[in-house]
Amino acid sequence: QRSDVMRTWRAAECSSCPPVRNHERLQTAAVCVVGGGPAGFYTAQHLIKDVQVDVYERLPVPFGLVRFGVAPDHPEVKNVINTFTQTAKHSRCSFYGNVNVGKDVSVAELLRSYHAVVLSYGAEGNRSVGVPGEHLSGVYSAKDFVGWYNGLPSCRELDPDLSCDTAVVLGQGNVALDVARILLSPLDILKKTDITQPALEALAASRVRSVLIVGRRGPLQVACTIKELREMVTLPGTRPEMTPSDFEGVKDALKDLPRPRKRLTELMMKTALERPGEKEQERWNSASRVWGFRFFRSPVEVLPDAEGKKVAAVRLAVNRLEGSGEGAQAVRSGDVEDVPCGLVISSIGYKSLPIDAGVPFDSRRAIVPNSMGRVQQVLGLYCSGWLKTGPTGVIATTMNNSFDTARSLMEDMDSGKLDVSAEKPGSLRIRALLEEKGVEPVVFSDWEKIDSLEVRRGEARGKPREKLLSVEEMLAVARS
Amino acid sequence: MAASAAVRTSMGLTLRLSRLIPDCSTCPFYRLKSCGNSSASLQRRGSFDSFRTTNRHLQTTIGLCREEDSSTAEDPEEVVNVVYIDRSGRRIPVKAKVGDNVLYLAHKHGIPLEGACEASLACSTCHVYVSDAHFDKLPEPEEREDDMLDMAPMLQETSRLGCQIVLTPELDGIELTLPKITRNFYVDGHVPKPH
Numbered sequence: 001q002r003s004d005v006m007r008t009w010r011a012a013e014c015s016s017c018p019p020v021r022n023h024e025r026l027q028t029a030a031v032c033v034v035g036g037g038p039a040g041f042y043t044a045q046h047l048i049k050d051v052q053v054d055v056y057e058r059l060p061v062p063f064g065l066v067r068f069g070v071a072p073d074h075p076e077v078k079n080v081i082n083t084f085t086q087t088a089k090h091s092r093c094s095f096y097g098n099v100n101v102g103k104d105v106s107v108a109e110l111l112r113s114y115h116a117v118v119l120s121y122g123a124e125g126n127r128s129v130g131v132p133g134e135h136l137s138g139v140y141s142a143k144d145f146v147g148w149y150n151g152l153p154s155c156r157e158l159d160p161d162l163s164c165d166t167a168v169v170l171g172q173g174n175v176a177l178d179v180a181r182i183l184l185s186p187l188d189i190l191k192k193t194d195i196t197q198p199a200l201e202a203l204a205a206s207r208v209r210s211v212l213i214v215g216r217r218g219p220l221q222v223a224c225t226i227k228e229l230r231e232m233v234t235l236p237g238t239r240p241e242m243t244p245s246d247f248e249g250v251k252d253a254l255k256d257l258p259r260p261r262k263r264l265t266e267l268m269m270k271t272a273l274e275r276p277g278e279k280e281q282e283r284w285n286s287a288s289r290v291w292g293f294r295f296f297r298s299p300v301e302v303l304p305d306a307e308g309k310k311v312a313a314v315r316l317a318v319n320r321l322e323g324s325g326e327g328a329q330a331v332r333s334g335d336v337e338d339v340p341c342g343l344v345i346s347s348i349g350y351k352s353l354p355i356d357a358g359v360p361f362d363s364r365r366a367i368v369p370n371s372m373g374r375v376q377q378v379l380g381l382y383c384s385g386w387l388k389t390g391p392t393g394v395i396a397t398t399m400n401n402s403f404d405t406a407r408s409l410m411e412d413m414d415s416g417k418l419d420v421s422a423e424k425p426g427s428l429r430i431r432a433l434l435e436e437k438g439v440e441p442v443v444f445s446d447w448e449k450i451d452s453l454e455v456r457r458g459e460a461r462g463k464p465r466e467k468l469l470s471v472e473e474m475l476a477v478a479r480s
Numbered sequence: 481m482a483a484s485a486a487v488r489t490s491m492g493l494t495l496r497l498s499r500l501i502p503d504c505s506t507c508p509f510y511r512l513k514s515c516g517n518s519s520a521s522l523q524r525r526g527s528f529d530s531f532r533t534t535n536r537h538l539q540t541t542i543g544l545c546r547e548e549d550s551s552t553a554e555d556p557e558e559v560v561n562v563v564y565i566d567r568s569g570r571r572i573p574v575k576a577k578v579g580d581n582v583l584y585l586a587h588k589h590g591i592p593l594e595g596a597c598e599a600s601l602a603c604s605t606c607h608v609y610v611s612d613a614h615f616d617k618l619p620e621p622e623e624r625e626d627d628m629l630d631m632a633p634m635l636q637e638t639s640r641l642g643c644q645i646v647l648t649p650e651l652d653g654i655e656l657t658l659p660k661i662t663r664n665f666y667v668d669g670h671v672p673k674p675h
Binding site for chain 1: 594596597598600601602603604605623624626627628630631632633635661
């Protein structure tokens with residue numbers, strides 16, 4: 001009788017009923033998402049149309065790199081938090097923070113308790129430069145430096161020494177430019193952002209006046225995008241310093257470039273080769289800080305000071321290019337040059353780490369092997385975000401990527417490849433397991449207490465929020 | 481908390497604008513107690529979201545129901561006919577009015593055009609293709625829009641950001657196509673920039 005009714009009402013006018021798409025089966029389907037950042041939330045957003053979604057996150061606070069990666073002076077990029085909040089508060093979505101998947105609960109247990117599990121835990125590691133001296137004091141990964149000024153609890157103790165004149169950033173992507181910009185931004189700008197108070201104080205006392213952004217290849221291969229470059233070019237109190245000879249031959253290549261690369265290259269060339277307008281020249285003349293791209297340079301060693309503990313210089317090998325465009329290769333020419341500096345920040349890429357022995361992991365590419373988000377070897381297991389494709393792309397990229405995985409998952413539910421007919425215990429079972437271990441999840445309304453406190457604290461200082469900096473503080477507020 | 485208050489406001493507006501409250505007594509699901517909005521299920525899920533969860537086309541991007549955009553204008557000079565073409569190729573005609581913003585208009589009509597940064601030119605998720613006949617009638621994009629468009633996958637000659645298009649009478653008949661999110665992602669060979 002039920003299925004007759006379903007057929008009759010397939011084209012129902014009654015719009016309060018869920019669309020009849022395996023309505024009955026999907027009513028009880030439950031999916032678990034591991035990772036509460038953009039990938040996790042965008043995947044959940046697509047799935048909650050039909051199924052229950054529980055999002056597990058290791059930290060007490062949600063939003064991942066939107067909170068800890070996006071630069072403090074890019075608040076509009078963080079507006080996406082409103083979308084994620086709406087998803088989290090949807091009746092078919094539950095957020096469980098303070099749960100460490102892989103330690104507090106295994107992926108196998110999640111697979112037993114849910115119809116499907118989507119791994120969206122991103123890339124918390126970083127690619128190592130792999131040169132001697134990399135572990136000297138004064139050398140940091142961009143991941144840690146950014147985590148430090150953005151309040152990532154594990155980076156709280158970084159305490160970078162900003163008493164030197166010159167900082168060298170290795171890598172020429174958007175994160176490298178973020179680091180350079182935060183190092184050189186006027187305090188007037190920074191103090192109105194959600195940068196952490198300790199970072200603000202450290203930057204106020206900073207003596208860094210020159211930032212070199214070093215890349216293996218040339219202007220046509222930079223990985224950054226035009227918005228970030230424009231921000232550097234127009235950064236108050238600074239002037240750009242580039243090497244005109246690095247741009248030989250670039251003008252001729254312009255006409256064949258796709259639009260984004262062309263516009264980016266034109267801006268770089270203009271900055272490096274053309275005389276600035278009057279106002280800009282004035283700004284450059286009165287600038288006390290300088291930045292520039294150093295092209296065709298690969299780090300080969302980080303050189304220590306006399307005591308052998310801290311960085312004093314970076315030894316760079318000079319390259320030439322073989323080939324052109326995106327596929328051009330940097331080949332050592334045999335020359336080296338030493339650049340004195342007191343701070344080295346390597347920004348050559350994030351890297352995903354394996355979470356659990358039960359999950360296949362491709363250590364060469366540092367991703368979970370998958371086909372359109374489906375982890376082939378494990379039925380019911382999926383991945384989305386950087387864990388799926390590698391750590392490249394902005395929020396929009398991750399959005400598309402996550403919607404794709406959600407689509408694969410829904411296809412599998414519809415086709416019966418994923419059997420959703422049997423009910424699964426979902427969060428009831430997982431919460432019981434966690435309770436046995438003494439782990440108390442932080443639910444979304446607990447996060448809202450933290451959120452509210454951070455915003456109130458920020459108001460007192462003219463900042464959008466003053467972030468809590470430790471997991472202990474976050475949990476204390478969550479439980480209050 | 482402002483965010484949650486805003487969520488409630490926008491959800492409330494969405495309920496009024498896009499739903500007819502049904503007469504449940506006529507629905508077989510209700511009578512068979514299979515309705516997702518039955519009291520048992522309401523208890524399970526929480527009554528706040530009961531109606532919202534059942535609208536499949538509900539746009540989950542916040543803050544996009546603007547009361548002042550209410551398209552009840554009958555004045556023919558105010559009406560602008562718009563067609564959205566979704567990712568499956570389905571044509572969705574919409575009667576809009578002069579001054580409507582293409583992104584918010586899409587949300588009001590349940591068209592899945594994301595607006596992650598909420599119209600602040602900090603993302604490219606509202607990327608649309610504009611019909612040839614109307615593309616040149618749009619004002620030139622400002623530099624910041626062009627910068628963000630550069631980030632959009634599958635950029636075409638007629639690409640624009642929906643949040644920057646405001647309807648005028650001469651845009652009557654405009655068609656806005658949502659770019660396909662392909663499985664291969666970047667079929668034009670473009671490689672996303674590393675972070």
